[in-house]
Amino acid sequence: MAYHPIHQANKTGPFGNLTKDEFYRLHRVKHEETFMTNNKNMRIFTQSWQSTSQETQLIGLVAMIHGYSSESSWIFQLTAVAIAKLGFHVFALDLHGHSYSDGHRGHIPDINPIIQDCIQYFDGAQSAHSHLPAFLYGESLGGAIASLIAINQKHTWKGLILNGPMFGVSAKFKPIWPLEKFLPAAAMVAPRWRVVLTKSLVEKSYKEKWKRELVRRSPKAQKSEHPPAKTALEMLKVCERIVKRCKELEVALLVVHGREG
Structure with missing residues (x-):
């Protein structure tokens, strides 16, 4: 089957009418889950996917990083399965504060420890397949995180694939005025206060209603779809960092983005 598994999903679950085991048997993909301990002694959930079809040759590695309103499981894993079926060994982790990983839910006061978590996990995954190209x-x-990793590890990655990357925060995502102006002070005084945007990040990230319903049905979905003040401020800083350092990217790049409508 060459089609993307999202076509099997419905608003009640990513596997449609199949069980998880039935889904993976149908697609002939081996799925493994484990935890790693990062340098802050936090348990970080990790998983991998690889085709078991004898007709599929292993041609490379793909390290995947989910978005703020997502997780490495649920709807995100469908893309991992699609990539694995093409002949890639796929790896992903839950960012801390998301899904099965340790951390306060949705709280990312500093992006650097998350970058280090990704590098730690992906370096370990690559060490077993050092002869294969990695993306x-x-x-x-x-x-944004993947871009910063590619900048920091210039000779490690053969390519960078970005799906709707967060390189800037549009007016639709930003806190209403004058809240944006007071965001640094709010982040200092009440770092976990949830900043109310015009719409939730789930509403902005998924245009199709059934996909938004599916995301919200995840057993590990965040209770609030609005980021804490410190996290919102860090997102703005990450965008500024990307703008300043994007010229340092020295890797094959593919950027895809949904259209309006």
Whole structure:
């Protein structure tokens, strides 16, 4: 099957009418889950996917990083399966504060420890397949993180694939005025206060209603779809960092983005 598994999903679950085991048997993909301990002694959930079809030759590695309103499981794993079926060994992790990983839910006061978590996990995954080309894939905030990793590890990655990367925060995402002006002070005084945007990040990230419903049905979905003040401020800083350093990218690049409508 060459089609993307999202076509099997419905608003009740990513596997449609199949069980998880049935889904993976149908697609002939081996799925493994584990935890790693980062340098802050936090448990970080990791997983991998690889085709078991004898007709599929292993041709490379893909390291995937999910967005702020997502996780490495649920709807995100469908893209991992699609990539694995093409002949890639795929790896992903839950950013801390997301899904099965340790950390306060949705709280990212500093992007640097998350970058280090990704590098730690992906370096370990690559060490077992050092002869194969490796690629980074990131969605939304994960796209920004993947870009910063590619900048920091210039000779490690053969390509960078970005799906709707967070390279800037549009007026639709920013806090209403004058809240944006007071965001640094709010982040200092009440770092976990949830900043109310015009719409939730789930509303902005998924245009199709059934996909938004599916994301919200995840057992590990965040209770609030609005980022804490410190996290919102860090997102703005990440965008500024990307703008300043994007010229340092020295890797084959593919950027895809949904259209309006």
